[in-house]
Amino acid sequence: MRTRLSPAKRKEQLLDLGVRLLSTRSFQEISVDLLADEAGISRGLLYHYFGGLVQFQEAVIRRAAEDLMERTDLPEIADPIERLGAAIAAYVDFVDHNLAGYLSLVRGAKSGNAVMSEIYDSARAALTDRILAAAPDLIPDTAPHRLLVRGWQAMAEELVIVWKTEPTEMTRAELLSLLVSALPALIGIS
């Protein structure tokens, strides 16, 4: 049974649905037919709210990136390593629960789609800032540290995707421990 919602709420609901669909599908698989089946919305309504399917897909990816940023927000923990650890755990869990969507974002960004690249690069840059803000005593914000944090982010992304997509005996706790320890180890070399 569908209830009558305000346009703003309806739009929010559609974006939430899109993000949910991305947990098991790539964004290219989000079609008008699928949306019609899942949410009972017509092509006309989709165009009305978003201007078209491509714009809807982009809005969904943008929402997914916002969700990632929200969930990896630095918690109020005094110890910087523990604080980083909690944010990294949230990142790993986000990829764990939204694998197809996350891979879509990565692939979309790397394949040269300008909007996807912009969303991905912005999220990456915001996460870099966040890591540097999390532990200013451990990782002073200098150009070499910033570069190393970006390298670490590429490594973290690779390892989480390998952990999720290939057979492994590594537990979530072991992966987290590896990622958390890698950051000060890398900062130590600069």
Place this chain on the structure above:
Amino acid sequence: MRTRLSPAKRKEQLLDLGVRLLSTRSFQEISVDLLADEAGISRGLLYHYFGGLVQFQEAVIRRAAEDLMERTDLPEIADPIERLGAAIAAYVDFVDHNLAGYLSLVRGAKSGNAVMSEIYDSARAALTDRILAAAPDLIPDTAPHRLLVRGWQAMAEELVIVWKTEPTEMTRAELLSLLVSALPALIGIS
């Protein structure tokens, strides 16, 4: 003036040309018209040698991956860190001199093109094996080390691309030193 070559030599020459074109162009930009302008070959001849433009582009990417493997072959240096350093320097120089081609390979692989992914993954896996073979005393070949080496490769790729494509004060020597030091630092945490 064009000289008459055997079909095998002509094919080699076309692949070399393709790789050279990739130093300043993405593989999508390698068109039949461009090849006609640069090498005087017709669409018919391209089809005759490779079966089509897409197959030619794939053969060029495969050749570029082979070149990368050849140039990063471990040199005969006794000290394992120096040996790794020389191979890493060769990798950085390869990306430095073939940026567009290297980015094409990365983008092609990440965008979900199956042939590109296969070429990229094979080259990456061969480089992982090579790093593990280079310094068996420093990096014993265990599952966690293998994973860390893969993470380091993702980091190295990110840092070289950032170094090449963004304004930076970092010298080639500083980048190399960072990459070479990062590997034992990461291995140390496992």
